[in-house]
Amino acid sequence: PYDDEGTPRAKTYLIKNGILAGLLHSRETAARMGAKPTGNARAVSYEYEPIVRMTNTYIEPGPHSFEELISGIDHGVYAVRAFGGQTVFEQFTFSAAYAYEIEHGEIGEMLKDVVLTGNVFETLRSIEMIGNDLKMFGGAGGCGKEGQFPLPVTDGAPHIRIANVTIGGK
Known part of the structure; x- marks a missing residue:
């Protein structure tokens, strides 16, 4: 193509x-x-x-299982799928479609209104582990750069463990 x-x-x-x-x-x-x-x-x-x-943007899979990624996390958040988002220069903000609490390496209660924000480069440097379960997603949105919306794009990633990211919500 x-x-x-x-x-x-x-x-x-x-x-x-x-x-x-x-x-x-x-x-x-x-x-x-x-x-x-x-x-x-x-x-x-x-x-x-x-x-x-962009066209198809994704993170290639790593060697770790999902269980390995969450083990050893005393208190954390498992954010699932992006739901909207923005980037301004190096800063990003997006909402998780849904999220769960992680307590002592186990998935806990569902959380509401989880928003993640931070510096793209600092967040990439904070990746500790990459899962082996790549999934691709597409069709739900598009790129709206310079008012050209919606140009179809596909994105994907395996599960990723990030050490430090700013999380807000209820």
Whole structure:
């Protein structure tokens, strides 16, 4: 497949082994940065100019089971799926679709209105373990960059254990 500029799409690692490995590019941004286009120029329709957009964004699975991820957590939160969200520069905020308390390595009571927020890079540095259970999700939303909404996107991740993230809710 090709992007909306006719560039072949290819797998682009943004982060690999904990290190920034690449960026998404259109022909224009690649030329400005002395890089190769990555096939990420997309537009919601022919009425719009293609801009750099994500397509299928996910975290590759790691070696750990879900049970390993929650074991050893004395008090924590198991947040399930993102429900809306925003990024502004390096800061993110999103609501969990639902969440549970973790007490002494066991899933506990359901929690209401859980919101996670923080600095993207600090949060990525706080990942302690990555699960082996990658799931992909798509179709429920889309990318609305520069008013082009809803451009379909797919995202996914295995379960992830993060040491420090700011959580609010009831």
